[in-house]
Amino acid sequence: MCRCGHIALLLLCFSIASFAYGQAPPPAAEPSLPVNYDEQMHSDTAVVPINYREQTEKADAFYDTLRHRQYKNPLTRFLFRSLIKSRNSSDEGPPMLDFKRNRNYFETYSGKHITAIHITQANVFSPRDPAEKVGWVQRLIDKIHIRTKQKQLVQNLLFKAGDTINPYVMGINEELLRSLPNLSTAYFVIMPDPHDSTGVTVNIFARDNWSISADGRLGSVENNLSVFDRNFLGTGDELKLIFTSEKGLKNIGTEINYTARNLLGSFTDVTVKMGVGANSNIGQFTVDRPFILPSDWAFGFNAGRAYKREELILTDTSYYINRFKVDGWIGKSWCLNWHNGTSVYIAASLGKEQYSNRPPITESLNPYYHNSDLFLFSLGFARRNYFQGNMIYGYDRTEDIPYGFRVELVAGREWEEKLGRRDYLGMRGYWGNLVGDHYLEAGAALGSFFTSDHKLQQSVISSHIKYFTPLLRVRTSYIRQFGVLSATMGFNRLEGEREALRYEKRQGLGIRGLETNSWLSGYNRLTMSSEPVLFTPLFLYHFRFAFFMFGDVGWMGYNNNLFRNRFTGAIGAGVRLKNERLIFNNIQIRLGYAFNRPPEVGYSYFSISNEQDFQETAFAPGQPQIVPYR
Numbered sequence: 001m002c003r004c005g006h007i008a009l010l011l012l013c014f015s016i017a018s019f020a021y022g023q024a025p026p027p028a029a030e031p032s033l034p035v036n037y038d039e040q041m042h043s044d045t046a047v048v049p050i051n052y053r054e055q056t057e058k059a060d061a062f063y064d065t066l067r068h069r070q071y072k073n074p075l076t077r078f079l080f081r082s083l084i085k086s087r088n089s090s091d092e093g094p095p096m097l098d099f100k101r102n103r104n105y106f107e108t109y110s111g112k113h114i115t116a117i118h119i120t121q122a123n124v125f126s127p128r129d130p131a132e133k134v135g136w137v138q139r140l141i142d143k144i145h146i147r148t149k150q151k152q153l154v155q156n157l158l159f160k161a162g163d164t165i166n167p168y169v170m171g172i173n174e175e176l177l178r179s180l181p182n183l184s185t186a187y188f189v190i191m192p193d194p195h196d197s198t199g200v201t202v203n204i205f206a207r208d209n210w211s212i213s214a215d216g217r218l219g220s221v222e223n224n225l226s227v228f229d230r231n232f233l234g235t236g237d238e239l240k241l242i243f244t245s246e247k248g249l250k251n252i253g254t255e256i257n258y259t260a261r262n263l264l265g266s267f268t269d270v271t272v273k274m275g276v277g278a279n280s281n282i283g284q285f286t287v288d289r290p291f292i293l294p295s296d297w298a299f300g301f302n303a304g305r306a307y308k309r310e311e312l313i314l315t316d317t318s319y320y321i322n323r324f325k326v327d328g329w330i331g332k333s334w335c336l337n338w339h340n341g342t343s344v345y346i347a348a349s350l351g352k353e354q355y356s357n358r359p360p361i362t363e364s365l366n367p368y369y370h371n372s373d374l375f376l377f378s379l380g381f382a383r384r385n386y387f388q389g390n391m392i393y394g395y396d397r398t399e400d401i402p403y404g405f406r407v408e409l410v411a412g413r414e415w416e417e418k419l420g421r422r423d424y425l426g427m428r429g430y431w432g433n434l435v436g437d438h439y440l441e442a443g444a445a446l447g448s449f450f451t452s453d454h455k456l457q458q459s460v461i462s463s464h465i466k467y468f469t470p471l472l473r474v475r476t477s478y479i480r481q482f483g484v485l486s487a488t489m490g491f492n493r494l495e496g497e498r499e500a501l502r503y504e505k506r507q508g509l510g511i512r513g514l515e516t517n518s519w520l521s522g523y524n525r526l527t528m529s530s531e532p533v534l535f536t537p538l539f540l541y542h543f544r545f546a547f548f549m550f551g552d553v554g555w556m557g558y559n560n561n562l563f564r565n566r567f568t569g570a571i572g573a574g575v576r577l578k579n580e581r582l583i584f585n586n587i588q589i590r591l592g593y594a595f596n597r598p599p600e601v602g603y604s605y606f607s608i609s610n611e612q613d614f615q616e617t618a619f620a621p622g623q624p625q626i627v628p629y630r
Helices: 003-019 054-068 074-083 102-107 136-144 150-155 167-178
Strands: 113-122 183-192 199-208 212-218 222-229 238-246 250-260 269-277 280-289 296-312 317-337 342-357 372-389 399-416 420-435 438-450 456-468 472-474 477-491 524-540 543-557 566-578 586-595 606-611
Touching: 102 167, 102 183, 113 150, 167 183, 167 372, 167 399, 250 280, 317 372, 372 420, 399 438
Parallel strands: 113 199
Antiparallel strands: 183 199, 212 222, 222 238, 238 250, 250 269, 269 280, 280 296, 296 317, 317 342, 342 372, 372 399, 399 420, 420 438, 438 456, 456 477, 472 477, 477 524, 524 543, 543 566, 566 586, 586 606
């Protein structure tokens, strides 16, 4: 058989595997650890978290047959033995078909005191079963990878030996560990202490990501390449190098960023950025300590200067803008109910923004380039919890989807060089939860400045709805439907750049593939997006494949009746490749077609890009901010 025939046979085998089995697996069982924990503390042996069922064994047997068959052609042997792995060769096992997980689990041990904490760490590709063999590529990656230091994991714990089990804190802490970019998964298992009837031991399992990666973008105006390590020397810190250039590799610029995460165990991140060249010189220093628990302190500080060329779309020109900004904030929250995480909070911020080089400005022109001082104060209520699932925005990992609410009142005063003293008042509210088996998240916000003679300026009203459905089993694949509806309206706007809306690149605020320019702009925008995703069992070197279709439509213009503005849309399909053991974003290949667009607006019919994971609204409070107009 020729090599093309071998490759065709390989693709045929994948197709057969996708439709070979049809029974849905039951919900995943609770994890269990081996008896001897201490010997596991520095082992690369991953603890088996899921009990696999008959269906999984059938799939594994099918792939084993392909892997161990004798092939005469060396290329065929490499493809089948090195590339094909078990469809469930991961830490997470079969997809969880519901959201039941850790809150009920931790409630079982509520009030028990912690007698000991044991940590098990696994390398990037360490197998679940010590008897399982891994390929030479995986072994090489594990050998050269610098694993996360155990001290860094301990610093991210919200409890210590001697504390009592608080189910809410345990659930939040699991999510906190899984959100670290240097870890692919983490979970807690609580076991009764055989020597103390009132005590328990907390067993922590954490698997590393391969933390060194790169991102790149080739554009019609600018090229961008970034190389980063998000677990620098095993500390959990991030070192990032960014190289930019104009088309044709002209005017090359460099930037270096370093983020020290959880500095000294204070849950405070410190970031330093410096960059020169490519029409941009920047320097920035940032400190960020977010709200983590319902009763907590939070603060932040940011100081930066940027000298950068900005393209002004409305006037079809560019300016070198010298901008200096400094701001700081502090907040305090008080827990009202530790069972569900309800809290009340207050926060205050003060910021200053100045320009020494900028576009032409007047009282009503280009207000975003006016020098200003802004003081804001916020008061609100919040509740934050997390569901656990997978095959939502990722693949082989536990995903934490927030649910809860946040309502907030923001008030303050601005001192503006051209507009004078202005007061500000804004309100926002977010809510998200399961409705039946469907996840629904909605939010609305409104805000406005008030002049000294009580006139409204730069008013904004925005709202959105996001949802996704439960998984639908189709033989060995799964389908999930996603949707986003978003509306933004501006009133009493001024003139100039950023005073008119455009379609954004983010899902729910734009039309995928559509270029941004002044031919499609307005004070009001309505967008709708629908996307069914097919998660397949295809598995190549820990890469998973998800196929999707999409339909994006939008209405943009200056009419307050949103549906009387210009209608534009796009449809298309593509595939996403994701490796949860590697740290780079989803690789997305997309084909699309736009309709009813102005001829002056370009469209990308084909694209290959690195796509960020989608993020739902985090219901934790934060720095006081005006309602954004974007």
